[in-house]
Amino acid sequence: MNVMNNTDELKTVVEIPLELDRLANNAEEAARAFIAAGTAANTVRSYRSALTYWSAWLQLRYGRALGDGPLPDTVALQFILDHLARPLDNDDWSHLLPPGIDAALVAAKVKSKTGALAFNTVSHRLAVLSKWHQANQWPSPTEAVGVRTLLREARKAQSRQGVQVRKKTAAVLEPLQALLATCTDGVRGIRDRALLLLAWSGGGRRRSEVVGLSVNDVRQLDAETWIYTLGATKTDNSGVRREMPLRGPAAQALAAWIEVAAATSGPLFRRLYKGGRVSGRGLSGDQVARIVQRRAKLAGLEGDWSAHSLRSGFVTEAGRQGVPLGEVMAMTEHRSVGTVMGYFQAGSLLGSRASRLLENTKAEETGANLEVHPYSTEAKAR
Structure with missing residues (x-):
């Protein structure tokens, strides 16, 4: 086997050697295609919707297009403050998104109605922004300590005012x-x-x-x-x-x-x-x-x-x-x-016995030997 001849032949095929820490353009596109194909359709739709909103908000708030480069953590902080309602001293609520921009987002049909967004929605859009940065191999602004701290404290503030994260009813x-x-x-x-x-x-x-x-x-x-x-x-x-x-x-x-x-x-x-x-x-x-x-x-x-x-x-x-x-x-x-x-x-x-201590005490006092299911209105004899 003539190694030198094979090396010469390879040189004629590879015109521009790749750098070891970079992918070829077509390889990067192929990688993106694999990621998209391996993601559930509902997830893809939710990502697309979130990125569409980010694009519109960035354009209106900063005059900047999504994809121009990595976003600083100040943009993520502003997004949280613009969209999460915070309690005021007079028991009212406020958020920082200017009314004109809010109305423009609704007119563009990327927002269903004016006003603050739910905590889950803001969290999801921040997560999608992080995914977007990861896909572009950029540092994510959502990982900044200030962003994570603000999001955590905002959740606590809303919770103290009785705003709960909505969960779907469980079909037991x-x-x-x-x-x-x-x-x-x-x-x-x-x-x-x-x-x-x-x-x-x-x-x-x-x-x-x-x-x-x-x-x-x-x-x-x-x-x-x-x-x-x-x-x-x-x-x-x-x-x-x-x-x-x-x-x-x-x-x-x-x-x-x-x-x-x-x-x-x-x-x-x-x-x-x-x-x-x-x-x-x-x-x-x-x-x-x-x-x-x-x-x-x-x-x-x-x-x-x-x-x-x-x-x-x-x-x-x-x-x-x-x-x-x-x-x-x-x-x-x-x-x-x-x-x-x-x-x-x-x-x-x-179903814990610890949640029915009073019932057990009453049963002993009356001599009854009954078991009450927490979801039932009838007592069943053992």
Whole structure:
């Protein structure tokens, strides 16, 4: 093997050597394409919306375009002060965004209405700005100590004034049963019942995971058990397909829907035409959310309902019933213990004996031997 000849040939092919710490332009574009393709569609939409807002706000506030270069931490600080309401001494609220700019953002349709933004919205847009800087290999202004301190203290100030971070209502067992009780309207009810039970009993599936399932992703083991297969999800993009169980009522509901849908391929959960005729088109994530909201309204349930209610409800109910956290996370595929613990602990505490000390004392005094479930209005004899 003639090493010298091979080296000469390579020199004629590579006209401009790359620097070791830099990517070629086309390689950088390819890397961006991989990142975009590996990100859930809902996440991409939320990123796009946040960056559109940043672009409009920067132009109006600073006369600067997003992408001109890294932003200093003062811009992130100003964004927080412009958009988060702070309490005043007279019990009123104020934020620093000039009314003219506020109105212009609404007119440009990047903001739904004038006024301060919710804490969660501001936090999300700061997180997207950080992602944007990371993608461009710039230092993120949101990591500055001053920015993180201001955001933390602003949250405390709002909390002291009674402003709480909004969470979707968790569909624990009783409200879930109320949702299912409304699914009596023919084909639509059969579909919605199967969807609700798969999303809930199948491990609190995200709406993107539910609409991503195809008919070929499910198979029946016996009358009481089905298996469904998950591919890429928000927290698992490894490409390894994982099988999850569906048992009892969830398995029965899925069997009923598949029989009615009469499909051998394509989306598992489909849109319906008038008259209950099944379409070949799959549901969208937004339609899953609307199904949950519609069923909650029909059931007369109060609260802030969404597709996420099924996921949080599954975890909360598992905590109520004392299911080990590891088993819960194996089903939900949560990667962060901190993310799942809030719901799990809330459910665990609802069933805790420590929360019923007075009831236990009264039971001893009256000689009764009763167990009162924290969500039940009736005492059940042991």
